[in-house]
Amino acid sequence: MSKREPEKDFTAVFLRVKTWWGMFAVFCMATLFNPVVSLLSLMVLCFFALKEYFSMMKTRKADRRLFLWSYLAIPVQFYWIYIGWYGMFIVFIPVYVFLFLPLPRLLGKGTSGFLRSVSSTQWGLMLMVFGLSHLAYYQFATPEYGANLVLFLVVLTQVNDVVHYLISIYIGKRKVVPSANPTITWEGYVGATVVTTTIAYFIYPYLTPLDLKFGIISGVLISLSGFFGSLTISVLKRDLLIGDREKLQNVQKSYLTRVDSLTYTSPVFFHVIRYFYEFM
Template identity: 70%
Template sequence: MFIVFIPIYVFLFLPVPRIIGKGTLGFLRSVSFTQWGMMLMVFGLSHLAFYSSASPEYGPNLVLYLIVLTQVNDVVHSIISLYFGRHKVVPTSNPNISWEGFIGAFLTTTIVSYVLYPYFTPFGIQYGVLSGVLISVTGYFGSLTVSVLKRDLLIGDKEKFETLQGKYLSRIDSLTYTAPVFFHVTRYFFDFM
């Protein structure tokens, strides 16, 4: 039920109050905002809570492992992009996301995951390397997607955009992607739970 409730039932029935209340005018934009937000902030992040209930012994360690690696990836990516980033990925949405930052964060996150996996996970070396690669790549796409999403929503509203700079959404954008992907790979390929 955890895996299907939000993506299926909420997706199907969430538009009903909107249809009854306001009809067709602006329907697609309104419903897509709500559903995209639910998928990112509720469904994506809710995977973190599922670890502990699924495995009281290893769940909290896996959550900590995921959060540490996601943050390492974000910080290294930001620092390298800031000082060495010459090739911007999407300069119109976020000038701080560069290919140099991606490569540096990819290598660093993979090395850190290799060093940390014996302390946080019950799995072997293959998991240690794969989890670093996986978290780095999915974190990058999460950060990029949320950056584009924020820019699109705030086009023309420079004051609101500056207010949102550095807020919580920038801290968890990568986690909205890394949490579900890390969960599913751990669950289905490494026989966790």
């Protein structure tokens, strides 16, 4: 396309495709080895995703202790996965961390901006740690199918993102939230859903033990949850980086911004499968 239409700038497309292939390679490597290697690699991914998220926040000195406790929650969350304690894995961040995370901020004797810093930090933990940590639990919940389910999820999520972006850029007209993300359109969502569901139909027999009905539903589910994940984090990033256009442009070029859809698709797909299938 760049050779046929040299007057157009395809830099953004090249960058996104490059980062998507990079993520695909990372997840392939993570699923080819044993679950412990996968767990460690995904724990590192969560750490850097959270670190990048914190870099977008306007912080005070009193927030440093809050961030430290947030980082310490990552290995604890992954320890519950390692020992297979599903009950604690599912409530540790949403319940215990949510209730006790404000304590370091209170002990820091800082009241100014308390609600914004604590709530923003909790949002980061929920998305970048709790959401993404589900990717590691697949292989512990079902050792036989876990690696393939992760690969199935990642392939469909990234295909959905690629198609949504390309259709929105070259065909899309009706923007969903133009003030937050000018590239997300309703045409892109519909086109991505059709393509993702079609690919799910063709690859589900090779990567999953799912039946035909749920193989098709998986494509729709991943496309819908990926759409909400991408939209939510787009709004979140722009809210945190209001007035800092240079940092916002740098964030757009990061590999870690490509995990925005996975923060939603990973837990949604996991819990739906766990509810309907006994092998999870």
